[in-house]
Amino acid sequence: AFVVAAAAEIFVSSTPIDWEASWSVGARRLLPLTPILAVAGARGTDRILARLRVRPSRWVATAVVLLTLVANIPTATTLRGDRAYRQEELYLRGLGLGVLFRPLDRYVGDLAVLPAELAFAARYRLPVGRYREVLFERYQRDYRTLIFANDVLSMEDPDVRRITRGFAEGNDGAARLRSDEAHPSRATVVFRAGWPFATHVTVTASAPDARAPVALRVGRGAALGDVMYEPREGLRVGADVRAYTFEVPPGAFDSGIFELVLETSSSSSTEVLIHAVRIEDRTPRTPFPIAPLQPLRR
Incomplete structure (x- = not known):
């Protein structure tokens, strides 16, 4: 043989x-x-x-396993891999029975990774069902060309809004932070960073109803506290929509699941509109050399 x-x-x-x-x-x-x-x-x-x-009864279990594999073949060969999918879309789609997983998606979570989802929900205080969506990689960089992708967290994107906590609905697709002196407002964006280095963060924001600039602090959430990027006074957000850029301290950013914290407070009731957050690595790096294509020899 x-x-x-x-x-x-x-x-x-x-x-x-x-x-x-x-x-x-x-x-x-x-x-x-x-x-x-x-x-x-x-x-x-x-x-x-x-x-x-x-044990002939094991034939039944074998048939169920084979049926599940065959039913999932259309899913494995037709779904794109650029976003997170619900169990309803993944399992038994070939038989048209994916709707059976809809209650699990809505009330329980993904059974295949439920322990990880529970730990995720306890740590980041997001719904259990957001786990797979957070694992979708953002802030990517091609290791050959060093071109960035998904480096902007736009609050107009519904997929980004689903991985946030603490925001209220804003105008023109922006996320709103409401605060006053006694009750500062804090919101978080939880995402998975693919590139482990960042030197600058740009926040596009505005405070249209504020009489004076509002302090906005941006930091990294941690299990035992928040590491703030900016000094205590934070960014001074004015009434007009503007991009505010600041440097990231060394060692404050890394790849993996990242919790971005935005916090604001003011002496009078006001709100800050967050339009987008862009992460950048401005460190000069040399792209990987790509050998030119050689003509085929016959």
Whole structure:
């Protein structure tokens, strides 16, 4: 059997096939593994069949598992990977039974990662169902070209608003912070940062009803307290929409789940509109050299 598998592998490897679909890698890279996996899995399959003969009830469990796998094939091959999906969209979609997971999405959470979701909800005080949405990577950077992607948290984006806490609905898609001297206002944006370095943060904000500039502090949330980026006086937000940029202290930013804290207070009742937050790394870095394409030789 191993001789046949080796011969089949050599034959497949030598054939000039390397087609690619939008969701797959080259077929030539996968087909050589098929004979090896078939031979390696034959013994395990024989053992499984022997145990199923001893207890026929296990056929039912096997059928359920296989049915679930087959039903999820359309999901695995058609859904895009650039956003978080609900269980309703992921499971049993091929059979049209995804609606059965709707109550779990709404009231419980994702059963596959429920312990992590509960710890996440306790730490960041967001609904359990926001866990997968927070894991969607933002502030990305291509490791070859060093081009940034998703480096702006726009409050007009409904997906961004779902991973925030403490904001009220604002005008023109902005998020609103209400405060007074006795009751300062604090809001958070929880997201997953892909790039571990940041040197500057730009907050686009305005305080249209304020008679004087309002102090806005921006910091990183931590389990034992908040590390503030700006000095105690914070950013001075005026009535007009403006971008306020400040430097990030060394070591205050890292990749992974990041809790961005925005806090404001004023001597009179006022509100600050947060339009967007942009994270930047202005450190000069050299892109990875890409070798030029060589012409094919025949």
